[in-house]
Amino acid sequence: MSENTTRIAVLVGSLRAGSINRELAEVAAATAPESVQVEIVEGLAAVPFYNEDLDVEPLDPAVADLRAAIDAADAVLIVTPEYNGTMPAVVKNAIDWASRPYGAGALKGKPVAAIGASLGRYAGKWSQDDARKSLGVAGGRVVESVEVGIATSELGERTVSQVPEIVEQVRGAVADLTSAVGVAA
Known part of the structure; x- marks a missing residue:
């Protein structure tokens, strides 16, 4: 990996093995430009609930691994049902743990975005809006141009x-998030 590589950490909000959100994350990794490394952060199920x-x-x-993965990334993408x-x-x-220590957490100043898929007719808009709000409060720079909501019912028998x-x-979405890296807040 070159020093000009942009690293994006992806947190997948569904723990289910056959998750469509996991498929979205895998598509992000598979289709990223050569200069972008998209890495799905594993082990979220093992992270204990935040407790000071x-x-x-x-x-x-599991907490140390999560914080290290986000800290090493240039940007963070949440893929959530x-x-x-x-x-x-x-x-x-994951956002709560990554926001600490207060004022100096792994998310501070990083471009962040949320996309996702859901059964509902609004394609997960509420979960994405809530994730963006939480990411912003946690210190991330929300990239508002990133909006991808997939209504899973529209997939039929097809994969993502x-x-x-x-x-x-x-x-x-990956391109917009990548473009936000290095841009002053």
């Missing part, structure tokens, strides 16, 4: 990678 009493050295290994009208707890928990329009939307 646990936020001491030595950190839980919508559960009961908002983002899943695993996404909020079999729908050229979706692949193009995801590729565009």
Whole structure:
């Protein structure tokens, strides 16, 4: 990897093995330009719920890995389903851990964005809006131009990678997020 490579850490909000959101993240990684490394952060299921009493050295290994992955990235992409009208707890928990220590967390000043897929007719808009709000409060620079919402009912029997329009939307999201790296806040 060259020093000119842009690194994007991807947090997937669905823990399900056959998740369409996981497919979106994999499409982002597979279609990224050569100069962009998109890495899906694994192990979110092992991250304990945020508790200030646990936020001491030595950190839980899953927390240390999460913070290190985000810290090493130039930007962060959340790929989230919508559960009961908002983002899943695993996404909020990852944001909470990455926002600490207060004022100096791994998200501070990084370009961040949220995309996703959901069963609902609004294609996960509420979960993405809530993720953007939380990411901004946590210190990230929300890239507002990144908006990809997939209504999973429209896929039918196709996978995400079999729908050229979706692949193009995801590729565009990665491009917009990459363009925000290095841009002053």
